[in-house]
């Protein structure tokens with residue numbers, strides 16, 4: 749099936765309250781343009797340099813999401829346009845995002861990446877870390893970022909019971925932290941679910957899914 753057919757197919761299967769991030773990493777601009785012409789406006793990339801190049805080449809009404817691990821020294825390259833950073837997992841990074849956002853007189857929305865997978869290779873902070881940051885004075889002083897939700901990645905496994913357990917854990921963490929409403933924190937988004945498990949993720953409370961290969965085909969890079 750074509751990219752536009754894939755998109756249409758996925759959109760017909762997800763409820764209205766779920767935001768679809770089209771994960772276009774490694775794919776050429778021509779593929780992204782096919783999705784754009786089919787109406788897609790939210791794209792997710794996992795490398796800053798690649799996202800910057802695509803941002804420069806493409807129409808300016810696109811929302812660019814950084815879904816990968818972010819190195820602090822590269823935040824400056826995307827601070828003028830990035831719409832949502834999914835993978836924030838430490839306070840030093842958040843401070844840098846705040847600093848760079850300020851230079852552009854912007855407020856950048858961020859999600860805290862929570863470690864829900866059992867593998868120790870996955871990035872992310874604990875629920876306790878997230879809670880401590882959100883209640884700290886240092887955090888309250890950051891005026892150019894906003895924490896709008898949580899992101900999680902389940903263990904890479906065929907065991908759907910384990911994946912379900914991890915998704916439910918993220919939903920629970922979300923419900924517990926949601927009560928911490930401050931000027932720069934209002935949790936609304938749960939970013940979880942990819943091509944192989946987005947249906948399960950939605951059943952477990954996700955309202956933002958990050959789908960790549962089911963839209964653009966397998967990646968060979």
Ligand SMILES: *Cc1c(COP(=O)(O)O)cnc(C)c1O
Pocket residue numbers: 771773794815816901942943944958959960961962
């Ligand atoms: C690549 C990637 C996805 C999309 O994966 P697919 O299995 O191709 O849908 C989602 N989230 C993150 C963080 C990714 O790096």
